[in-house]
Amino acid sequence: MRERNIVHLDLDTFFVSVERLRDSSLVGKPVVIGGLSDRGVVASCSYEARQYGVHSAMPMKLARNLCDDAIIIRGDSEMYTKYSRLVTDIIAGEAPLYEKASIDEHYIDISGMDRFFGCMQWTHELRQKIIRHTGLPISYGLSVNKTVSKIATGEAKPNGELEVVRSRVIPFLSPLSIRKIPMIGDKTYHLLRSMGIQTVRTLQEMPVEMMEKVLGKNGNEVWRRANGIDAAPVRPYSERKSISTERTFEKDSINVVHMQELLVSMVERLAYDLRKKQKLTACITVKIRYSNFDTHTLQKHIPYTSFDHVLIAAAKELFDRLYKRRILIRLIGVKLSHLVGGVQQLDLFEDTPEMIRLYLALDKLRNRYGKKSIRRAVGISNREKMKEEEDESRPDRTLPEEIEQRASWQAGGSTFKRLWKINRPDYLTGNAS
Numbered sequence: 001m002r003e004r005n006i007v008h009l010d011l012d013t014f015f016v017s018v019e020r021l022r023d024s025s026l027v028g029k030p031v032v033i034g035g036l037s038d039r040g041v042v043a044s045c046s047y048e049a050r051q052y053g054v055h056s057a058m059p060m061k062l063a064r065n066l067c068d069d070a071i072i073i074r075g076d077s078e079m080y081t082k083y084s085r086l087v088t089d090i091i092a093g094e095a096p097l098y099e100k101a102s103i104d105e106h107y108i109d110i111s112g113m114d115r116f117f118g119c120m121q122w123t124h125e126l127r128q129k130i131i132r133h134t135g136l137p138i139s140y141g142l143s144v145n146k147t148v149s150k151i152a153t154g155e156a157k158p159n160g161e162l163e164v165v166r167s168r169v170i171p172f173l174s175p176l177s178i179r180k181i182p183m184i185g186d187k188t189y190h191l192l193r194s195m196g197i198q199t200v201r202t203l204q205e206m207p208v209e210m211m212e213k214v215l216g217k218n219g220n221e222v223w224r225r226a227n228g229i230d231a232a233p234v235r236p237y238s239e240r241k242s243i244s245t246e247r248t249f250e251k252d253s254i255n256v257v258h259m260q261e262l263l264v265s266m267v268e269r270l271a272y273d274l275r276k277k278q279k280l281t282a283c284i285t286v287k288i289r290y291s292n293f294d295t296h297t298l299q300k301h302i303p304y305t306s307f308d309h310v311l312i313a314a315a316k317e318l319f320d321r322l323y324k325r326r327i328l329i330r331l332i333g334v335k336l337s338h339l340v341g342g343v344q345q346l347d348l349f350e351d352t353p354e355m356i357r358l359y360l361a362l363d364k365l366r367n368r369y370g371k372k373s374i375r376r377a378v379g380i381s382n383r384e385k386m387k388e389e390e391d392e393s394r395p396d397r398t399l400p401e402e403i404e405q406r407a408s409w410q411a412g413g414s415t416f417k418r419l420w421k422i423n424r425p426d427y428l429t430g431n432a433s
């Protein structure tokens with residue numbers, strides 16, 4: 001196989017760095033970004049705060065206890081989205097093939113470039129250009145595949161560069177903690193640690209069969225990564241790549257209420273798919289087609305999100321701006337584009353932890369009982385409501401206690417009832433989806 005040269009670029013403490021551009025007095029101080037209340041969660045923190053043991057995803061209350069002097073900032077997802085795009089634009093202007101892996105991470109495939117120009121020099125100049133144009137610190141790793149490059153970036157931080165050539169891959173990985181392997185999460189880490197495994201070297205020396213025995217089907221992949229083997233390609237990023245859905249009415253319609261309800265349920269479905277794929281979107285498009293086949297679309301750039309309530313508000317606004325003619329409509333469509341990898345991190349400071357838990361609880365139920373098991377009450381059409389009312393008179397209508405209890409425990413009963421309507425799970429109605 002042809003030798004590859006893969007760059008992994010990662011902005012250092014991205015949210016904090018953006019805040020420091022706005023307010024230079026934050027430089028050198030422990031800065032924590034996240035929800036301001038005690039129930040909030042840390043979304044990002046500076047290296048100075050990390051020295052006190054603060055880390056992301058930690059409850060804000062604990063972060064405050066660990067670091068008295070911490071400057072706590074609510075964060076501004078719109079501004080972070082703007083800087084994320086700025087960095088992507090610079091990379092797009094220079095790189096032959098790049099992937100936007102998350103809001104602050106990119107992979108670039110520069111295989112073959114070394115014949116013309118040193119890979120390291122090219123990447124160094126790209127990094128300098130990003131720093132010059134944005135003022136943001138950024139680090140990179142350059143190696144033979146995505147896994148090793150990403151680990152190299154981690155070792156280069158903060159504000160550094162590191163190349164790991166083919167012959168150095170094994171010795172580079174060996175002494176590192178198994179934690180550094182991107183695939184090893186909390187659970188796997190603790191399992192391996194309980195077996196006395198601490199460094200990557202031990203994994204490298206273990207027979208792959210043994211890893212499979214310990215970690216099941218992931219064992220093989222973890223073993224390969226520990227040995228610096230990763231064939232995953234850099235997937236070209238395109239803002240146009242999207243997920244979408246559209247619905248044609250059986251009979252052309254002017255029923256605005258019905259159309260809005262339909263729009264809500266379409267957005268909900270897409271947002272769920274987005275979260276399932278662990279992606280965020282920064283652009284929503286709504287399309288309507290009139291009965292005479294005239295088609296109109298409007299799009300809106302939004303801060304990266306995968307939340308229904310943010311997307312629904314944007315979709316409704318676009319629909320209201322689009323549907324001015326009050327004539328028969330034949331079709332409605334919704335599209336989410338500018339997709340990047342990531343779980344909802346940007347909204348941590350905009351929404352209460354209850355809101356995030358609510359989404360987690362709802363998605364869990366969807367995963368288990370099917371996409372249609374839970375929907376916003378407004379997204380259920382009148383016809384379905386009528387059908388459901390009929391159902392309600394049946395004696396077996398009662399929801400399984402487990403669902404109700406888990407949902408209200410995880411989400412807070414009143415919020416849940418106000419926002420969502422729980423349909424009877426498919427296994428009770430017999431319509432498996």
Ligand SMILES: [Mg+2]
Nearest residue numbers: 010011012104
């Ligand atoms: Mg980063």
